[in-house]
Amino acid sequence: MRIAPTTNPDLAAALTAAINNKTKPLGSLGALERLASRLGLIQDTVTPTIEKPAILVFAGDHGVVAEGVSAYPQDVTWQMVENFLAQGAAINVFARQNNIDLHVVDAGVNHDFGARPGLVDRKIANGTRNFALEPAMTQAQCATALEHGAALAADLPGNVVGFGEMGIGNTTAAAALMYKLTGIPVAECVGAGTGLSPEGVLRKQRVIEAAAGRHAGVDAPLAVLATFGGFEIAMMAGAMLKAAALRKVLLIDGFIVTSALLVAARIEPAILDYCVFAHCSDESGHRRMLDALGAEPLLQLNLRLGEGTGAALALPLLHAATNFLNEMATFESASVNEKSA
Amino acid sequence: MRIAPTTNPDLAAALTAAINNKTKPLGSLGALERLASRLGLIQDTVTPTIEKPAILVFAGDHGVVAEGVSAYPQDVTWQMVENFLAQGAAINVFARQNNIDLHVVDAGVNHDFGARPGLVDRKIANGTRNFALEPAMTQAQCATALEHGAALAADLPGNVVGFGEMGIGNTTAAAALMYKLTGIPVAECVGAGTGLSPEGVLRKQRVIEAAAGRHAGVDAPLAVLATFGGFEIAMMAGAMLKAAALRKVLLIDGFIVTSALLVAARIEPAILDYCVFAHCSDESGHRRMLDALGAEPLLQLNLRLGEGTGAALALPLLHAATNFLNEMATFESASVNEKSA
Numbered sequence: 001m002r003i004a005p006t007t008n009p010d011l012a013a014a015l016t017a018a019i020n021n022k023t024k025p026l027g028s029l030g031a032l033e034r035l036a037s038r039l040g041l042i043q044d045t046v047t048p049t050i051e052k053p054a055i056l057v058f059a060g061d062h063g064v065v066a067e068g069v070s071a072y073p074q075d076v077t078w079q080m081v082e083n084f085l086a087q088g089a090a091i092n093v094f095a096r097q098n099n100i101d102l103h104v105v106d107a108g109v110n111h112d113f114g115a116r117p118g119l120v121d122r123k124i125a126n127g128t129r130n131f132a133l134e135p136a137m138t139q140a141q142c143a144t145a146l147e148h149g150a151a152l153a154a155d156l157p158g159n160v161v162g163f164g165e166m167g168i169g170n171t172t173a174a175a176a177l178m179y180k181l182t183g184i185p186v187a188e189c190v191g192a193g194t195g196l197s198p199e200g201v202l203r204k205q206r207v208i209e210a211a212a213g214r215h216a217g218v219d220a221p222l223a224v225l226a227t228f229g230g231f232e233i234a235m236m237a238g239a240m241l242k243a244a245a246l247r248k249v250l251l252i253d254g255f256i257v258t259s260a261l262l263v264a265a266r267i268e269p270a271i272l273d274y275c276v277f278a279h280c281s282d283e284s285g286h287r288r289m290l291d292a293l294g295a296e297p298l299l300q301l302n303l304r305l306g307e308g309t310g311a312a313l314a315l316p317l318l319h320a321a322t323n324f325l326n327e328m329a330t331f332e333s334a335s336v337n338e339k340s341a
Numbered sequence: 342m343r344i345a346p347t348t349n350p351d352l353a354a355a356l357t358a359a360i361n362n363k364t365k366p367l368g369s370l371g372a373l374e375r376l377a378s379r380l381g382l383i384q385d386t387v388t389p390t391i392e393k394p395a396i397l398v399f400a401g402d403h404g405v406v407a408e409g410v411s412a413y414p415q416d417v418t419w420q421m422v423e424n425f426l427a428q429g430a431a432i433n434v435f436a437r438q439n440n441i442d443l444h445v446v447d448a449g450v451n452h453d454f455g456a457r458p459g460l461v462d463r464k465i466a467n468g469t470r471n472f473a474l475e476p477a478m479t480q481a482q483c484a485t486a487l488e489h490g491a492a493l494a495a496d497l498p499g500n501v502v503g504f505g506e507m508g509i510g511n512t513t514a515a516a517a518l519m520y521k522l523t524g525i526p527v528a529e530c531v532g533a534g535t536g537l538s539p540e541g542v543l544r545k546q547r548v549i550e551a552a553a554g555r556h557a558g559v560d561a562p563l564a565v566l567a568t569f570g571g572f573e574i575a576m577m578a579g580a581m582l583k584a585a586a587l588r589k590v591l592l593i594d595g596f597i598v599t600s601a602l603l604v605a606a607r608i609e610p611a612i613l614d615y616c617v618f619a620h621c622s623d624e625s626g627h628r629r630m631l632d633a634l635g636a637e638p639l640l641q642l643n644l645r646l647g648e649g650t651g652a653a654l655a656l657p658l659l660h661a662a663t664n665f666l667n668e669m670a671t672f673e674s675a676s677v678n679e680k681s682a
Contacts, residue, residue, distance in 0.1 A: 023424050024431055025412070025535040029650075030623060030643025071366070071680050079677040083364050088670025090365055097664050098657065194366040195680055282371060300641060301658075302371025309370075316439070316657040317642075323438050329429025336420040339412050339536055 003244045006041040006273040015040045021330040036321040052158030054101040055308045060232035061110035061127030062169030069172040069204045071195040077168045078111035085118045094312035108231030122148040124231045135227045142226035149238025161243045162251035164308020165232045174259035176208045176228035181262045182292045191284035221266035236260040244274040253311040254281035278314035344585045347382040347614040356381045362671040377662040393499030395442040396649045401449035401573030402468030403510030410513040410545045412536040418509045419452035426459045435653035449572030463489040465572045473552050476568045483567035490579025502584045503592035505649020506573045515600035517549045517569035522603045523633045532625035562607035577601040585615040594652040595622035619655035
């Protein structure tokens, strides 16, 4: 799976010229102008469009919850999956509002859903193992998760894929991935997740530090993913890699989704060319994780809900970027004078 | 025109309870939760809605352009109004995308448009006078502008009104209003507007400082508005006051729109309860102006285009706030466990 950089100086210059000819002061659409250029480069055109946007929400459970690292019981993972299927969660509301096709994937929830309409069953196992004691998953499980993710991304008809997740305990897995892949101290990677007390955050930090010591020789990206990750994170990373290879726009949500991208970017650095960063989460490590990727998030709304909610909320800005580029008049077409001073 | 504060402790508590019962970690929708509460208080309900949102774009010219304070020639004001009528401007694109009813008002453009379908003619005069030399308008003109604005706001069928503007030179007027109404030094009120050089910004600062000296005794809000403002700013202030009195949501755009609100808030402080601040502009004084009002802007996208574009781009977040409040399941209805730790 090779991902080509979007670098294309001629196209970049043509996009800049098209943007600068629109009837507005130079640069005055700020982040939307940078976004329009990025979308054009990804789609290899000066007239990018948003077609059939989708969000893949991957759910999985985490053995590390046995260490007391989450404010909510593990059952909340499957209960929230049921809530997704019943259209009652935040991501359902925002996806509906913004005409986003939502796909809910059981990547490894510790619950037997049976055959359920609307639920994509790609369960690897009933949750990962506790990485405080042993690797979260085998390399074979990790490879299967990546393959399932890739296949799901390949099946999407649209050109924009957002990513979301549900998994009690997964901010602990994501913080461990962040530490292992960026070297940022664990204390700066951990946060309150769904609402831990300061003591709980400290416990989470200690659990990750101890596990990092136990698995000290693990450094290769896929080994790190298998050792500390989750099935939802691995499947998401596989979907991201495939989506970028297919030149789709990747709409990146919050802390856990970005941790999956960290893994993917260590495997294929050019994947970052295909990413649009929806928001900066209030989960405390997210800002530093975004900085480590050189990412410019579109929204800062103190969100920390997960599920892909930030991605869903940011989609109208992608429409705005393509719409201004495709629909605005130019100085010439509108007979408006250009800058005089 | 009396504006009642939205203060209502019982309703505020009911809104908080409704938000906290939704299936999500406590507080995890961040700014959207604060927005949902504000919309509920404005509409006096725990189920606020967005109905027939509109944006009023007021256009006017400024005599102070004779001092060389703008990067574009004055003709761009009427040319951009023509562009609005031809659907070619950024505000047309974003209003269309987000289903916003757009009203373009000639408050005092220095151009004879004749009778034009789609243009609301409330012209006070062909531009203001040069406030470097004399008051921008008479008190009678200012009063007429306020009345026209109020009547336009009263005619809107919806419950959300966004504000936008077009007027070469109007960042100079807005910066002067900011200085007079907040006492923040002129050097921190002025910015590059549509693209002034640093020398141009300094010239703008000197023009305002000299004019403030010339009109030294002018301190009452309406006198400040008449002396330094613009017809589009005055008409906008009138529309804001009326819209808040009618308990509509005021969607505040960038630097010039916020300067109109500064005037309105000095007349009726409770108007601030009805405001949603769409974005923080890149025009350098806007952040301090927002801080002076205790405002929390929704978007930070480095926009500095005006026209109400920030307001149009923020509207989907208002929909998101009402939608999550009205459509999400509760922990009880979805049978999801609440926080355990």
